[in-house]
Amino acid sequence: xxxxxxxxxxxxxxxxxxxxxxxxxxxxxxxxxxxxxxxxxxxxxxxxxxxxxxxxxxxxxxxxxxxxxxxxxxxxxxxxxxxxxxxxxxxxxxxxxxxxxxxxxxxxxxxxxxxxxxxxxxxxxxxxxxxxxxxxxxxxxxxxxxxxxxxxxxxxxxxxxxxxxxxxxxxxxxxxxxxxxxxxxxxxxxxxxxxxxxxxxxxxxxxxxxxxxxxxxxxxxxxxxxxxx
Numbered sequence: 476x477x478x479x480x481x482x483x484x485x486x487x488x489x490x491x492x493x494x495x496x497x498x499x500x501x502x503x504x505x506x507x508x509x510x511x512x513x514x515x516x517x518x519x520x521x522x523x524x525x526x527x528x529x530x531x532x533x534x535x536x537x538x539x540x541x542x543x544x545x546x547x548x549x550x551x552x553x554x555x556x557x558x559x560x561x562x563x564x565x566x567x568x569x570x571x572x573x574x575x576x577x578x579x580x581x582x583x584x585x586x587x588x589x590x591x592x593x594x595x596x597x598x599x600x601x602x603x604x605x606x607x608x609x610x611x612x613x614x615x616x617x618x619x620x621x622x623x624x625x626x627x628x629x630x631x632x633x634x635x636x637x638x639x640x641x642x643x644x645x646x647x648x649x650x651x652x653x654x655x656x657x658x659x660x661x662x663x664x665x666x667x668x669x670x671x672x673x674x675x676x677x678x679x680x681x682x683x684x685x686x687x688x689x690x691x692x693x694x695x696x697x698x699x700x701x702x703x704x
């Protein structure tokens with residue numbers, strides 16, 4: 476386990492999925508379409524049907540297609556959409572943030588979100604009082620959906636291809652990675668390519684998992700010390 480790379484999801488792992496739901500993000504996306512892009516419902520529907528027919532999964536492939544169609548900048552869209560999300564709904568947990576930083580001292584740790592890096596930054600600041608920059612300065616690398624892009628298409632984590640792409644991106648073999656996620660289909664995709672997986676939910680939280688890791692590390696060091704003595 477010592478040489479494994481921990482790949483943490485964001486939503487539902489770093490914070491409870493009940494704090495911010497998919498409905499919150501869909502509402503923010505629709506508000507951006509209406510107030511900023513000013514794209515009609517008919518055009519939205521047409522583009523949605525086209526992306527589904529092409530099997531381009533996920534919200535951000537849809538957003539990118541709308542931006543390509545209208546000439547609205549993708550990064551600008553994401554920034555506006557995220558500004559409409561109420562991140563104060565996320566409950567702070569500074570202790571969990573400290574546990575995560577401690578874990579990164581012993582394990583290669585990355586965060587991978589199917590969303591945008593600005594969203595991850597908002598989550599980290601609200602939940603842990605840390606930014607993406609703070610995390611990366613503490614050896615926790617942060618990646619968003621753009622790390623899963625190939626030939627102009629985003630490949631969210633539920634695709635087998637996505638996690639293979641990501642493992643290659645960070646210079647790891649799939650079998651040397653552990654995906655920590657709250658979505659079973661993402662875990663299923665990870666298992667297909669040889670990754671170990673951990674399901675996070677109300678019964679087994681990230682805090683519980685990190686506590687197990689840290690105690691395992693302490694026990695191993697104690698055992699090693701006794702053997703060496």
